[in-house]
Amino acid sequence: MDDAVRVLAGLRITALTGAGVSTDSGIPDYRGPDSPPRNPMTYQQFVQDEAFRRHYWARNHVGWQHMHRTHPNAGHRALVRLEERGLLAGIVTQNVDLLHEDAGSRNVIDLHGRYDRVVCLQCRRVVSREHLAERLTALNPGFLESVANDVADIEIAPDADAVIEATSHFRPAPCEFCGGVLKPEIVYFGENVPRARVEAAFALVDDGDALLVAGSSLTVMSGLRFVRHAARAGKPVVIVNRGITRGDVHATVKVDAGTSEVLAQLADLL
Template sequence: MTNATAALLEFIEQHPRLLVLTGAGISTDSGIPDYRDQQGQWKRQQPVQHPDFMRCEHTRKRYWGRSLVGWPVMRDAQPNPAHSALARLEQLGHISLLVTQNVDGLHRRAGNRRVVDLHGRSDQVVCMSCDYRCSRDETHQRSAELNPDFIHYTAATAPDGDADLEVDFSRFRVPECHQCGGILKPDVVFFGDNVPKQRVMDSLNALESADGLLVIGSSLMVYSGFRFCRQAQEWNKPIAALTLGKTRADELLSLKLNAPITPLLQAALNNLSSE
């Protein structure tokens, strides 16, 4: 057993009711790119901003045009062994709640039952005027039908159903709401928007009754995740982080594991199960 495995195993055993917070790093082994490098810096241009999406038609054209390339990659991604390890940890009673910053839905598909999708789910679309809802696949199909010239483009995959596609989007036809003709948007929290209060309160209530906080695959550069570390510190809850590179909360951590996520989680789970 490596030192890192032993340290993670000890943290799990000493704090049997964990709140787990996950970020993009846990889904990279499923083929979904992350946003930041190991120094916490952006790897590419920042994602779409909520105010820009709502007020600018060109931003919406660019977003949905790039999604024609990027969404299938995210839609078809499968849970990886790290997701499966967390599902098993929940089954063994070690996770009281899993809070994820990811919008890929892979934790639920892996078998986790107690999940808060902090930033929403990318497989659902909502009208910003009348709250009409439909599946992302339905909107994707409508986009393809409205824009047959765009379906032949290829580009590198970017995070959260985006793609690094730069073409003339002026001709792109954005699908509108079936009911009212309003703006359709994935049911996720874009940058510049606020996380719904109930999700935050549910997560904080679980953290208050938890024995500790385990962060996996997140740089915590976004406040929506970092706030849980600050609150855990105020409540004297130990905090461990398993992620490659620096985090915004490094000074608050009881345990920092700068290591590949999947093999370390699997090793800790195997030793936990054998005990």
């Protein structure tokens, strides 16, 4: 921690956050030391197979209820404090849970999208996830009640996917404007992040004097590229994460600990 404070002191920081930032809000991460094995649905599976889509929407209809009730934790609030004091240029987050915005962060790039919106793959119209929830409930009366007894034990993934098995009877909703396929406005595995969003994220990294990575294993290139970019530019890179990350080789300082406690201490000490 002392090394992290020494490296970041007096610098304007850009933060890159991952699922580990939200674990203390009750949203499990993908690759933390205590995380169960996960096999998220890919973009190709979703667009090519109706059965996969039905299975996804049934699970998401349950998981969305949980995501909708989560709240920011001390780590999210610490980043807000840093931004309010002019020490944080902004946040590039790999999370789709919107907890940074809920906490009060203003300059946030939701790299992988956001769970509260749905897009039609045909006409590209966007509607709120809350509106879709009303349609799905009407199309599937009694479905949520049928799994209510198990909700406390249902595992919710970071993209609001709930681990339930009985989904073959679930009826997904088509786009109400053109009848096309609806998809959450999040970037699936195997799908590319929109170019404009990537360029904005690189610009935000360039705007900072240092990069602070919090709660990401940096396993996928989507996040790792920003660490490599900062390192090539000669910017200090501080990584806060439980366990090893793919970006450790580029780290000026690595803090192997939970993000809530460390970010709160950084906000106090910087």
